[in-house]
Amino acid sequence: MKKSVISNIVIAVSLISLPWISFAAEPLKQAGKSTLYQRILSTPTCELKKNITDTTGTSVAAFSRFYVYERKNDNNQEWLNVGPDSYGKTVGWLNDSCAIPWNMQMTLVFTNPVDRDPLLFFKDKASLTNIIDASQPESLLKPIRDALKADKPTAEILAQEPKEYVDFKNNFYLLPILQGEEVMNGQGFYERVLEIASVSKQDTLIKKNSKSTDPNTADKNANQVAPFKAAIVFVIDSTISMDPYISRTKEAVERVYQHIEKEKLQEQVRFGLISFRSSLKASDKLEYVTKVFADPNQVNTKEDFKKLSASLKQASVSTAYFAEDSYAGISQALNDINWNNFGARYMILITDASAIPGDDKLSSTGMDAAQLRLEAQHKGVAIYALHLKTPSGEKDHQVAATQYSDLTYNDFIHKSLYYPVNAGDVNEFGKKVDSLAKALSEQVKLAYQGEASVGNVLNAKDDNSDMLKDALLLSKAMQLAYLGDTKGTKAPTVFKAWIADKDFIKPTIPTAEPRILLTKSQLSDLSDVVSKIANAANDGLISADNMFSQLRSVAAAMGQDPSKLKSDSVTKIADLGLLGEYLDNIPYKSDVTGLDQDTWKSMSGLEQEKFIRNLNSKIRYYQKCNADVDRWISLAEGSDPRENVYPIPLEMLP
Incomplete structure (x- = not known):
């Protein structure tokens, strides 16, 4: 049996006109x-x-x-x-x-395969469980991996994923989850065991942005990813005290431009610059909340960048808070720049302050780190954060570190791209910016030349070696994503199989991530119910009894049996029947549905406020999804538009 490879799996729904409807x-x-x-x-x-x-x-x-x-x-x-x-x-x-x-309207999304083994599709649950339960799965996996590499048949395996990344965000594919459960593996980590189905069109799929329609040519140039281009956009704080860092960033870009001009990579690497401050409601003398100084699509030379960025200076007045509206800068970079022209997409946030939370009156976006992270993932943009830990912001450092670690968590390499600069030292900052910008542009050169990027230009003695290792690994991931989007490969016919959503050897790294497909009415109901829970939780800051009494009233108004709601067995939010049946049996853990009155009482005031903020941020995410016309998907031609679905990550469920 030839090794099966899953490639760009698509949903192809084309019912012809039927007169007997x-x-x-x-x-x-x-x-x-x-x-x-x-x-x-x-x-x-x-x-x-x-x-x-x-x-x-x-x-x-x-x-x-x-x-x-x-x-x-x-x-x-x-x-x-x-x-x-x-x-x-x-x-x-x-x-x-x-x-x-298909009882659970869920689908599976592959993660980028960099830094992990290819996901395996097992013929039966028992074969998969045998490996999951092993304390040392390597010995069981080795003969399987060796056989697959040699194109030999394996008794346990139906298929494995392709080497290139299959991008769900650009090309929706349906990999439906038929059933699943959460288990603890032999190494003590939780993961999901899922039964899935697979199907795709049997012709070679060459994407619309591919330069060639000849799959034979693609095979001969498997490592060549030209015209692989990179956009590196700096999103920089320009409030008072930031001038030294603004100047040093400009200097770093100029140095890198000298390097890329020498290597004749001007067409492959483009830089951009966006600045942010804070709300004009507090001070109109701040001039702007955010401003695009240089769009990478319009910057062709070092002189272009220098001219466009020349007017960027720090503000002349102070802002209302120490925190600034950095989320606004990130949002503008994601939404106002056309990233589609670039295979590698990098954003580098530079600030000495935390971000104004989405539920603050001075927030211009109403969004928090988690929502912006998901938006960046959707657009394939990797966000770095260089956090200047200046002495004046000592009390703000931990808040900023928490926010930016969440914001910069990268689903390609499964870690945060957050790097603090101790004491805000300008020289240390300069070295980091120089190293990062040069490393990212160097990876484009290697990709353009068809070379593997990981480990090729890493100086292990460099003070920024961890940051550079991440940059190299991320660059390889983006190359895989780009290859997956430009090369076409055949996929197998329909089959059912069992998979684990974590890597066997590196159990903290996900191989696939579930998405629940919700209709507009379901998403609207979810937003409404979570709003009611958040309102009740606000009342619960004063009295936990009031919170759960209010939730029982809401449940009764929704048609739940009042006598059942008074039962001693109804102790958790999940027991109240507030959430729709479409969330029943979904294999995920929830901080909300498992909450009971005693647990709420035992939480500190800060913990309760964090719980409420988390609910409010999810509500804002639902609202954004609902308004996002382009991402609603029809699963059957001729179906009512009300049946269109939106793929919601499990982490955004209550």
Whole structure:
């Protein structure tokens, strides 16, 4: 058996116009559920028939999502009367043997495969569990990995993921989760064991931004990623006291420009510059909250950058807080710069202060680190933070470190790109900026020449060696992502398999991340319920009894049985039935649903306030998702737009 490789897995839904469309009552409910309908996914063998007795039907695109309106047994075969949405429209009959039940509307997203082994797809749960339970899984994995490298058959494995990164954000693919559970592995770490299904089109998929449509050419130049370009955008604090760092940043860019001009990389590396201050509500003399001084799409030379950045100076007046609106600078860089022209996308935040929280009256974005991190991930932008720990900000250092560690957590290399500069030393800062900017641009040169980047230009004696190691690893990850977006490879036909969402050898590194696909109404309900929980929690700052009494009232208003709500067994938020059934059986742990009255009482005031801020930030994220027209996805052609879904990361669930 040849080694199977999963590549750019796509959902291809293209039902042809069917004259026999009819309308029925609501779909069948899932067993034990009052609001969830039975859903199935089609496979390539499915044919949609007007009548069960028809000899032929219409081919259906693989992984079309259908709702089941009726089940009928005919000649020992079960048939399903299906529709593309839950609003009464049926389009014909499918044989149950070709359909995959999809009760949890969840899909799986590959992480970048840099710095971990390829994810393995096991034929059965027992084979996977055997490795998960092992205290030393290396010995069990070695013969499997060796066989796969030699293209030899393995008894346990159906497939493994490709070498290149399959980018879910740019090209939505459906890798549905059929069931799952959270377990503790033999090394004492929690991970998820998931059964998934897979299907993709069987032709070579060359993306629209690929320069070549010849897959043979791509194979011959497997390591060549030209025209691989990089954008390095500095997002810099320009409030009082920042002039020395502004000047040193400009100097660093000029030095790097000399280097890239010498290497003739002007077309491959572009720099940008954005500055931020704080709210003009407190002082209009600050001139601006954020401002783009140099857009990397418009900067071609060192002289261009120098001219555009010349007017950047520190503010002449103080801001209302020590904290500044750095989140506004990050947001503008993410939203106002066209990153699509660059394979490597870097942002370097430079500040001596923490960020104004999203729920503060002076915040211009209403967003916190977690939401901006997810937005950066969506756009494929890596954020670095150089935090100037000046003596004047000593009381602010820990707040800033916590915020920026969260903001800069990179899902490619699975760590934060946060680097403090002790005492705000200008010389130390200068060395860091020089090293980082040069390392990132050097990686573009290596990628352009078709060389592997990791470890090629690392001076282990360098004072910034940890930062450089991260930069090199990240550069390799971006190359893999770029290759995955420009090369086309074939994917296997439909299969079911079991996977672990953490690397076997490095169990803190995720191999895949689940997303729950929520409709607009579900997301709206979730936002409404979380708002009610947040309001009750605010009341709970005064009295924990008031909080849970209010939540019981909310649950009763939502139709929950009042007698049940008074039961001694109803002690946690989850027991109140506030959250929709679409979150039932989802394999994730929640700080909200598991909260009980005694735990809330035992929390300090700061812990309770943090809990409330976390809820409010998630509400703002839901609101942003709801308004994000471009990212809503239809899972079946002809379905009502109300059935479109948005992929929500599990960390954003309450």
